[in-house]
Amino acid sequence: MTVQEIKRQLIAIVRELLDTEPASKAEMKDWYEKAREAKALMELDVGELDVPHALWHYLEDADIRLKDPEYSKVQIAHIEETIRDWATRS
Numbered sequence: 001m002t003v004q005e006i007k008r009q010l011i012a013i014v015r016e017l018l019d020t021e022p023a024s025k026a027e028m029k030d031w032y033e034k035a036r037e038a039k040a041l042m043e044l045d046v047g048e049l050d051v052p053h054a055l056w057h058y059l060e061d062a063d064i065r066l067k068d069p070e071y072s073k074v075q076i077a078h079i080e081e082t083i084r085d086w087a088t089r090s
Contacts, residue, residue: 014038025063
């Protein structure tokens with residue numbers, strides 16, 4: 001898989017995660033399973049993918065976002081912007 005293929009797949013997964021934010025603890029198990037797929041792709045990076053550090057936090061923080069709506073709002077907005085910017089970089 002090329003760096004660009006990994007990046008496209010990772011962005012697609014993160015967008016799906018953004019669209020399926022868990023609204024309850026019961027929904028977090030499936031969400032975190034999908035997040036593991038994203039982390040596995042991120043771990044393929046050997047320095048060429050330039051994964052934004054904020055993505056690591058986003059993938060780990062679903063439980064915090066569930067407890068703190070303000071944190072959730074801020075983090076999700078930041079990740080949406082991060083993904084838009086990262087998607088346009090070569």
